[in-house]
Amino acid sequence: MNMTVKDRPKKKQTETKKTPIVNVENVYKVNQLNLWYGEDHALKDINLDIPEKQVTAIIGPSGCGKSTFIKTLNRMVETVPSVKVSGGIQYRNQNIFQPSYKVEELRTQVGMVFQKPNPFPKSIYENVVYGPKIHGIRDKKTLDKIVEKSLRGAAIWEEVKDRLNENAYGLSGGQQQRLCIARCLAIEPDVILMDEPTSALDPISTLKVEELVQELKKDYSIIIVTHNMQQAARISDKTAFFLTGEVVEFSNTNELFSNPADKRTEDYITGRFG
Numbered sequence: 660m661n662m663t664v665k666d667r668p669k670k671k672q673t674e675t676k677k678t679p680i681v682n683v684e685n686v687y688k689v690n691q692l693n694l695w696y697g698e699d700h701a702l703k704d705i706n707l708d709i710p711e712k713q714v715t716a717i718i719g720p721s722g723c724g725k726s727t728f729i730k731t732l733n734r735m736v737e738t739v740p741s742v743k744v745s746g747g748i749q750y751r752n753q754n755i756f757q758p759s760y761k762v763e764e765l766r767t768q769v770g771m772v773f774q775k776p777n778p779f780p781k782s783i784y785e786n787v788v789y790g791p792k793i794h795g796i797r798d799k800k801t802l803d804k805i806v807e808k809s810l811r812g813a814a815i816w817e818e819v820k821d822r823l824n825e826n827a828y829g830l831s832g833g834q835q836q837r838l839c840i841a842r843c844l845a846i847e848p849d850v851i852l853m854d855e856p857t858s859a860l861d862p863i864s865t866l867k868v869e870e871l872v873q874e875l876k877k878d879y880s881i882i883i884v885t886h887n888m889q890q891a892a893r894i895s896d897k898t899a900f901f902l903t904g905e906v907v908e909f910s911n912t913n914e915l916f917s918n919p920a921d922k923r924t925e926d927y928i929t930g931r932f933g
Protein backbone atom coordinates (compact mmCIF):
# COMPACT_ATOMS: atom_id res chain seq x y z
CA MET A 660 0.00 0.00 0.00
CA ASN A 661 1.35 3.42 -0.97
CA MET A 662 0.59 6.33 1.26
CA THR A 663 1.13 9.93 0.30
CA VAL A 664 2.60 12.28 2.81
CA LYS A 665 -0.86 13.62 3.52
CA ASP A 666 -2.34 10.22 4.30
CA ARG A 667 0.41 9.15 6.57
CA PRO A 668 -0.69 9.25 10.21
CA LYS A 669 1.00 12.09 12.03
CA LYS A 670 3.54 10.96 14.57
CA LYS A 671 3.00 12.23 18.03
CA GLN A 672 5.54 14.86 19.05
CA THR A 673 7.04 12.56 21.65
CA GLU A 674 7.71 9.86 19.10
CA THR A 675 9.74 12.07 16.79
CA LYS A 676 11.90 13.45 19.57
CA LYS A 677 15.19 11.71 20.02
CA THR A 678 15.37 9.91 23.31
CA PRO A 679 18.01 11.57 25.45
CA ILE A 680 20.95 9.34 26.20
CA VAL A 681 20.67 8.56 29.86
CA ASN A 682 22.96 5.59 30.01
CA VAL A 683 26.41 6.83 29.17
CA GLU A 684 28.60 4.00 27.97
CA ASN A 685 31.76 3.45 29.92
CA VAL A 686 34.96 2.88 27.99
CA TYR A 687 36.77 1.67 31.06
CA LYS A 688 35.57 -0.05 34.18
CA VAL A 689 38.26 -0.16 36.82
CA ASN A 690 37.54 -2.59 39.59
CA GLN A 691 39.54 -2.94 42.83
CA LEU A 692 42.77 -2.02 41.08
CA ASN A 693 45.92 -2.22 43.18
CA LEU A 694 49.46 -1.63 41.98
CA TRP A 695 52.84 -2.00 43.63
CA TYR A 696 56.31 -0.86 42.56
CA GLY A 697 58.23 -3.50 44.51
CA GLU A 698 57.04 -2.86 48.08
CA ASP A 699 55.64 0.57 47.32
CA HIS A 700 51.84 0.39 47.19
CA ALA A 701 51.15 3.05 44.55
CA LEU A 702 47.48 2.43 43.69
CA LYS A 703 44.99 1.27 46.31
CA ASP A 704 41.58 -0.23 45.63
CA ILE A 705 40.75 2.03 42.69
CA ASN A 706 37.18 1.80 41.42
CA LEU A 707 36.32 4.11 38.54
CA ASP A 708 34.08 4.02 35.51
CA ILE A 709 35.36 6.21 32.71
CA PRO A 710 32.54 7.57 30.53
CA GLU A 711 32.61 7.53 26.76
CA LYS A 712 33.09 10.78 24.83
CA GLN A 713 33.59 12.90 27.87
CA VAL A 714 36.61 14.45 29.49
CA THR A 715 37.63 12.81 32.75
CA ALA A 716 40.19 14.73 34.78
CA ILE A 717 42.53 13.14 37.29
CA ILE A 718 43.75 15.62 39.89
CA GLY A 719 45.81 15.36 43.06
CA PRO A 720 49.16 16.34 44.54
CA SER A 721 52.48 15.21 43.13
CA GLY A 722 53.25 11.54 43.77
CA CYS A 723 49.63 10.50 44.40
CA GLY A 724 49.59 8.01 41.51
CA LYS A 725 48.02 9.97 38.65
CA SER A 726 50.60 9.01 36.03
CA THR A 727 50.76 5.45 37.31
CA PHE A 728 47.01 5.19 36.98
CA ILE A 729 46.76 6.35 33.39
CA LYS A 730 49.77 4.27 32.36
CA THR A 731 47.92 1.28 33.73
CA LEU A 732 45.02 1.97 31.36
CA ASN A 733 47.21 1.22 28.33
CA ARG A 734 49.40 -1.26 30.22
CA MET A 735 52.44 0.93 29.66
CA VAL A 736 53.26 0.65 33.35
CA GLU A 737 54.36 -2.93 32.76
CA THR A 738 57.63 -1.70 31.32
CA VAL A 739 58.71 -1.17 34.94
CA PRO A 740 60.07 -4.60 35.96
CA SER A 741 59.08 -4.49 39.65
CA VAL A 742 55.40 -3.76 38.96
CA LYS A 743 52.68 -6.02 40.40
CA VAL A 744 49.00 -5.48 39.70
CA SER A 745 45.82 -6.94 41.18
CA GLY A 746 42.17 -6.30 40.42
CA GLY A 747 40.68 -5.63 37.02
CA ILE A 748 40.47 -3.13 34.25
CA GLN A 749 37.82 -3.69 31.64
CA TYR A 750 38.27 -1.80 28.41
CA ARG A 751 35.14 -2.07 26.27
CA ASN A 752 34.07 -5.01 28.41
CA GLN A 753 37.29 -6.96 28.03
CA ASN A 754 39.68 -7.56 30.88
CA ILE A 755 42.98 -6.10 29.71
CA PHE A 756 44.96 -8.18 32.20
CA GLN A 757 43.71 -11.55 31.05
CA PRO A 758 46.56 -13.56 29.49
CA SER A 759 44.93 -13.87 26.07
CA TYR A 760 44.36 -10.13 25.78
CA LYS A 761 46.44 -8.59 22.99
CA VAL A 762 48.17 -5.50 24.30
CA GLU A 763 49.05 -4.39 20.76
CA GLU A 764 45.35 -4.07 20.03
CA LEU A 765 44.86 -1.96 23.11
CA ARG A 766 47.62 0.36 21.95
CA THR A 767 45.87 0.91 18.61
CA GLN A 768 42.73 1.96 20.50
CA VAL A 769 44.31 4.04 23.20
CA GLY A 770 46.62 6.91 22.31
CA MET A 771 48.76 8.84 24.75
CA VAL A 772 50.08 12.38 24.98
CA PHE A 773 52.84 13.15 27.46
CA GLN A 774 53.83 16.06 29.64
CA LYS A 775 56.76 17.10 27.48
CA PRO A 776 56.01 17.22 23.77
CA ASN A 777 57.96 14.31 22.31
CA PRO A 778 57.88 14.45 18.51
CA PHE A 779 60.31 12.22 16.66
CA PRO A 780 63.33 13.95 15.08
CA LYS A 781 61.67 13.64 11.70
CA SER A 782 59.55 15.79 9.44
CA ILE A 783 56.08 16.90 10.50
CA TYR A 784 54.67 14.56 7.85
CA GLU A 785 56.67 11.57 9.02
CA ASN A 786 55.63 12.15 12.61
CA VAL A 787 51.96 11.86 11.69
CA VAL A 788 52.28 8.83 9.41
CA TYR A 789 54.49 6.92 11.82
CA GLY A 790 51.66 4.93 13.42
CA PRO A 791 49.68 4.29 10.21
CA LYS A 792 52.89 3.06 8.51
CA ILE A 793 53.50 0.62 11.34
CA HIS A 794 50.00 -0.65 10.68
CA GLY A 795 50.97 -1.32 7.10
CA ILE A 796 49.51 1.68 5.30
CA ARG A 797 51.87 2.54 2.41
CA ASP A 798 49.69 4.22 -0.20
CA LYS A 799 50.88 7.82 -0.55
CA LYS A 800 47.41 9.24 -1.24
CA THR A 801 45.97 7.52 1.81
CA LEU A 802 48.83 8.74 3.97
CA ASP A 803 48.42 12.30 2.65
CA LYS A 804 44.76 12.19 3.62
CA ILE A 805 45.59 10.90 7.09
CA VAL A 806 48.12 13.69 7.56
CA GLU A 807 45.68 16.43 6.64
CA LYS A 808 42.82 14.96 8.65
CA SER A 809 44.95 14.42 11.75
CA LEU A 810 46.60 17.83 11.63
CA ARG A 811 43.21 19.47 11.13
CA GLY A 812 41.84 17.43 14.02
CA ALA A 813 44.65 18.72 16.21
CA ALA A 814 44.02 22.32 15.10
CA ILE A 815 47.47 22.79 13.63
CA TRP A 816 46.95 22.20 9.90
CA GLU A 817 46.83 25.89 8.90
CA GLU A 818 50.10 26.54 10.74
CA VAL A 819 52.07 23.71 9.17
CA LYS A 820 50.48 22.80 5.83
CA ASP A 821 53.23 24.58 3.86
CA ARG A 822 56.09 23.06 5.80
CA LEU A 823 55.14 19.40 6.17
CA ASN A 824 58.61 18.26 5.20
CA GLU A 825 60.39 20.39 7.77
CA ASN A 826 61.71 18.88 10.95
CA ALA A 827 59.21 18.83 13.83
CA TYR A 828 61.88 20.20 16.15
CA GLY A 829 61.53 23.54 14.37
CA LEU A 830 58.02 23.97 15.80
CA SER A 831 57.26 25.83 19.02
CA GLY A 832 56.51 23.79 22.15
CA GLY A 833 52.78 24.37 21.79
CA GLN A 834 52.86 23.35 18.14
CA GLN A 835 54.90 20.26 18.97
CA GLN A 836 52.30 19.23 21.53
CA ARG A 837 49.49 19.64 18.99
CA LEU A 838 51.59 17.65 16.51
CA CYS A 839 51.84 14.89 19.13
CA ILE A 840 48.05 15.01 19.44
CA ALA A 841 47.83 14.74 15.63
CA ARG A 842 50.17 11.74 15.72
CA CYS A 843 47.83 10.21 18.24
CA LEU A 844 44.73 10.92 16.10
CA ALA A 845 46.40 9.36 13.04
CA ILE A 846 45.84 5.88 14.46
CA GLU A 847 42.13 6.70 14.92
CA PRO A 848 42.05 5.87 18.59
CA ASP A 849 39.00 5.38 20.77
CA VAL A 850 40.54 6.85 23.91
CA ILE A 851 43.18 9.54 24.40
CA LEU A 852 45.22 9.58 27.60
CA MET A 853 46.92 12.87 28.41
CA ASP A 854 49.44 13.23 31.22
CA GLU A 855 49.71 16.92 32.14
CA PRO A 856 49.79 17.86 28.44
CA THR A 857 50.01 21.60 29.03
CA SER A 858 52.39 21.81 31.97
CA ALA A 859 55.35 22.61 29.69
CA LEU A 860 53.40 25.11 27.60
CA ASP A 861 52.91 28.88 27.69
CA PRO A 862 49.42 30.24 28.54
CA ILE A 863 48.37 30.80 24.91
CA SER A 864 49.39 27.30 23.82
CA THR A 865 47.71 25.95 26.94
CA LEU A 866 44.48 27.64 25.95
CA LYS A 867 44.73 26.18 22.44
CA VAL A 868 45.19 22.67 23.78
CA GLU A 869 42.30 23.16 26.21
CA GLU A 870 40.03 24.29 23.38
CA LEU A 871 41.21 21.35 21.34
CA VAL A 872 40.32 18.91 24.13
CA GLN A 873 36.80 20.33 24.18
CA GLU A 874 36.57 19.79 20.44
CA LEU A 875 38.04 16.27 20.54
CA LYS A 876 35.59 14.94 23.10
CA LYS A 877 32.92 14.88 20.41
CA ASP A 878 34.77 11.94 18.89
CA TYR A 879 37.03 10.56 21.59
CA SER A 880 36.96 9.65 25.25
CA ILE A 881 39.63 11.69 26.98
CA ILE A 882 41.35 11.11 30.30
CA ILE A 883 43.54 14.00 31.33
CA VAL A 884 45.88 14.24 34.28
CA THR A 885 46.38 17.77 35.47
CA HIS A 886 47.75 19.36 38.59
CA ASN A 887 46.01 22.54 37.50
CA MET A 888 42.62 22.54 39.18
CA GLN A 889 41.34 25.48 37.17
CA GLN A 890 42.09 23.49 34.06
CA ALA A 891 40.19 20.48 35.37
CA ALA A 892 37.26 22.74 36.26
CA ARG A 893 37.33 24.40 32.84
CA ILE A 894 37.53 21.41 30.57
CA SER A 895 36.37 18.22 32.27
CA ASP A 896 32.99 16.60 32.76
CA LYS A 897 34.08 14.31 35.56
CA THR A 898 36.91 14.63 38.03
CA ALA A 899 38.67 12.06 40.18
CA PHE A 900 40.67 13.35 43.12
CA PHE A 901 43.60 11.09 43.98
CA LEU A 902 45.50 11.17 47.25
CA THR A 903 48.33 8.80 48.23
CA GLY A 904 47.23 6.20 45.70
CA GLU A 905 43.54 6.29 46.55
CA VAL A 906 40.54 7.85 44.86
CA VAL A 907 39.11 10.12 47.51
CA GLU A 908 36.27 11.39 45.38
CA PHE A 909 34.98 10.88 41.85
CA SER A 910 32.05 12.93 40.61
CA ASN A 911 30.77 15.45 38.13
CA THR A 912 33.33 18.21 37.89
CA ASN A 913 30.88 20.98 38.85
CA GLU A 914 29.85 19.07 41.90
CA LEU A 915 33.36 18.17 43.00
CA PHE A 916 34.51 21.77 42.83
CA SER A 917 31.39 23.46 44.22
CA ASN A 918 30.28 20.94 46.76
CA PRO A 919 32.95 18.35 47.56
CA ALA A 920 31.73 15.38 49.54
CA ASP A 921 35.01 14.70 51.31
CA LYS A 922 36.87 17.03 53.65
CA ARG A 923 40.18 16.11 52.00
CA THR A 924 38.86 17.15 48.59
CA GLU A 925 37.72 20.44 50.04
CA ASP A 926 41.11 21.03 51.63
CA TYR A 927 42.85 20.30 48.36
CA ILE A 928 40.68 22.41 46.09
CA THR A 929 40.80 25.34 48.47
CA GLY A 930 44.58 25.15 48.38
CA ARG A 931 45.12 23.97 51.93
CA PHE A 932 47.61 21.36 50.79
CA GLY A 933 49.25 20.00 47.68
Ligand SMILES: Nc1ncnc2c1ncn2[C@@H]1O[C@H](COP(=O)(O)OP(=O)(O)O)[C@@H](O)[C@H]1O
Pocket residue numbers: 696699701719720721722723724725726727728739
Ligand atom coordinates in the same frame (compact mmCIF):
# COMPACT_ATOMS: atom_id res chain seq x y z
N1 LIG B 1 59.01 3.67 37.76
C1 LIG B 1 58.78 3.72 39.07
N2 LIG B 1 59.43 2.92 39.94
C2 LIG B 1 59.18 2.98 41.26
N3 LIG B 1 58.30 3.79 41.83
C3 LIG B 1 57.62 4.62 41.02
C4 LIG B 1 57.81 4.64 39.61
N4 LIG B 1 56.99 5.56 39.07
C5 LIG B 1 56.31 6.10 40.10
N5 LIG B 1 56.67 5.54 41.28
C6 LIG B 1 56.13 5.88 42.60
O1 LIG B 1 54.72 5.75 42.58
C7 LIG B 1 54.08 6.82 43.26
C8 LIG B 1 53.13 7.54 42.32
O2 LIG B 1 53.89 8.18 41.31
P1 LIG B 1 53.23 8.85 40.04
O3 LIG B 1 52.23 7.93 39.48
O4 LIG B 1 54.31 9.32 39.15
O5 LIG B 1 52.48 10.11 40.71
P2 LIG B 1 51.93 11.48 40.07
O6 LIG B 1 51.83 11.30 38.59
O7 LIG B 1 50.61 11.69 40.73
O8 LIG B 1 52.89 12.54 40.46
C9 LIG B 1 55.20 7.67 43.83
O9 LIG B 1 55.44 7.28 45.15
C10 LIG B 1 56.37 7.35 42.95
O10 LIG B 1 57.59 7.50 43.63
Ligand SMILES: [Mg+2]
Pocket residue numbers: 725726727
Ligand atom coordinates in the same frame (compact mmCIF):
# COMPACT_ATOMS: atom_id res chain seq x y z
MG1 LIG C 1 52.72 12.40 37.03
